[in-house]
Amino acid sequence: MDASRYRYQVLSLPAETRILTIAPGKFNDALVCSLTHIHIASPGEPYDALSYCWSGSVVVDKQPDPEQVLLCAVYGRDEDGNLVNESYELACKDMLDHRHYASSYIRLGFKLPDGPIFIDGVEVVISGELRRALQRLRSEEEPLRLWVDALCINQGDIAERNQHVRMMGQIYANATRVRIWLGEEIGIEMEMMNTINAVYEIMTDLLVTQGMLEQDASLGQIQWSFMNDERTANLEWEKLAELFHRTWVIQEIAKAKEALLHIGSLELNWSYLAGCFMALKRYRLDAPIADYKGIKAICMMESLRQEIATKDQGCSETPLLTLLEELRDFKSTMASDKLYGIIGLTSDPIAQRLSVNYTKTPEQIFTDLATDYYNSNSLKILSHCVSAPTKQSTLTLPSWVPDWSISGYVEPHYIRGLNANACGALSNPSLRISFPALYIKGRLLDSLAAVETKKWIPPPRVDYHIRTTTEDDNFGSDKDNEQGTQADPAMKNIDPAYRSRKHTQRFLANLRDQQKEIVGIAFPDKVYTAETYEALWRTFMCNRTREGEVPEAGAGAMGFEIHMDVVLGKGGPRAVLAEKKACMLRHGHLVNEEAEAWLRGATEAYEMVSGATSKWCHNRRFFRSNAGRYGWAVDGVRAGDVVAVFYGAQFPFVLREVDGTEGEGKRYRILGDCFVQGLMEGEGMNETDVDKETEFCIV
DSSP, rough: BBOOTTTOOOOOTTTEEEEEEOOOOTTOOOOEEEEEEEEOOTTOOOEEEEOOOSSOSSOOSSSOOOTTTEEEEEEEOOOTTTEEEEEEEGGGGGTTSSSSTTHHHHHTTTOOOEEEEEEETTTEEEEEEHHHHHHHHHHHOOOOEOHHHHHSTTTTOOHHHHHHHHHHHHHHHHEEEEEEEOOOSSSOHHHHHHHHHHHHHHHIIIIISSSSTTTTHHHHHHHHHHTHHHHTTTTTTTHHHTTOOOHHHHHHTTTTTSSEETTTEEEEEHHHHHHHHHHHHHHOOOSTTTSSHHHHHHHHHHHHHHHHTTTTTTSSSSHHHHHHHHHTBBBOOTTTTHHHHTTTBOOOHHHHHOOOTTOHHHHHHHHHHHHHHTTTTTTTGGGGGOOOSSOOSSSOOTTTSSOOSSSSSOOOTTTTTTTOOTTTTTTOOEEETTTTTTEEEEEEEEEEEEOOSSOOOOOTTTTOOOOOOOOOOOTTTSSSOOTTOOOOOGTTTTHHHHHHHHHHHHHHHHHHHHHHHHHHEEEEEEEOHHHHHHHHHHHTTTTTTSSSOOOHHHHHHHHHHHHHHTTSSOOHHHHHHHHHHHHHHTSSSSSHHHHHHHHHHHHHHHHHHHHHHHHHHHTEEEEETTOOOOOEEEETOOOOOOOEEETTTTSSSEEEEEEOTTTSEEEEEEEEEEEEESSTTTTTTOTTOGGGEEEEEEO
């Protein structure tokens, strides 16, 4: 984008910004515009604000060669009913203007070509994505007043850019509406709309038509019915992940009075879209489909939008670290914008005192942020240091500095609301930074002996798409789809069994395989005692209910037994509970008067265990330690890794020793936080055992 020919007038910052006024015109007419200054807070100067992706609305790992020649064929009837039967060769670069293949050009990830607009009589070349958005959004009857960052900010003035980043929240909050340009039509629009409408229809059918609300159905019954509904299995969840991937769109939607989504000529109100998926969250139905990032994105942005609307200061009270973690899957052209794009959303003091400085490298920005937390004696940021099994970052950072440019796959335990006090009474951090090392005191308490491997955890930045035909009665099968369904290219290195399943079928079958392996790891000699069995079910819940309470032994053991029966394929919750009740009646363990009371209690116990497992253990690996403890760690840990607790840290951490220069002493890399049954309340941090103290060198 080159606006260097346009002579910008100096703004009175931070009170003023500029507005682009686009003259009326038809789609192919020249874009004739003007720029004027306005006072941001002036109610008499209404405008819309544009949200869009600078580079392109479709994200691909690698573009095909534009010179590549494709063999094309078209057969059918045109709008006049005439038969069309053509075959020819076509270069990729010529697709955009072709009557049949324009959407294919965009779907393949090619950028729309740059083009001119006229601002106050000056020709300015802008990106093809922005130009197409302006063509689509302008009216044929009246001018459109629009705030567009690429044109309303003098991009050649670094100081003005830095100040405008701080003003962005106010600019979008004061706009009459925010128009979110998601790109040209690429063939997913109807599938996306069908998915949105189907979610509404399925929920209405289950809750109202089938009477689950009137029958006061339990949360677990509603979840099971939804996830096992044939219509749910056929929904195109992954289409929604293609819509939202930009960091800046978070603030733009969260601050909006009204938001409209635009895909080509299609317009959709944000409130309708968000309402459908917030209903899933209300019934905790978002957990089994949480790996589809689009669902999480929609729910998170709407939650922020609802909260900010109630705050006088126009900011969320959500801590900065929580926002950074929850919004980690969004992408930005510049890694520094992963931080700058959200600091205007929160009233967190650290966010408020951050300066925007585009002359710093992302490594400097992320390291400065981490150092700020450590210097304030807060170790929470350490929980965000997760070593991805396959690191896909261009940044070079020590393991004690979170790499916010990497998409997340697991959240720190404290972010999910799990309470612990692994450091016990030794709650004062003892650390020093000698870059690139962090020296921190604590205790080395255990090491890993065996780690579960069956659970399929989507690696960072992989959007897995599943295409399948009818396999409804065969969700446990590991065979490939015999009808030749084409899997998404992103799945090519993944076990074929997963490529061929529908999401729900894969989720249930994989969960069953995982549980079988866990039992084998927990009891390698195939013998268990009452003590080890209790340790196992408490580990499955991270020893907390969803509400954060320590579970009672009787209810926990019963709920775990039912949970395992459901997971291992003995039926849904209703069927398993009904069979157990019938069995107890047959054997005289219950009489009719007690049966209903038992059923209510057993249902609550099952939902307590399954709900806690879903909440606390998402995308984590089960392990057994060399001391016989059970726990959950991040993906990528292996036998031989060590478990340490740092002074002042709420949770234990898994560390891996790394090679160093001879005579330097041991050095470690942080892999991530963990849960270890029996070490979460300071049991390993007796103050009298000072001889166990270690100063860890974390690099």
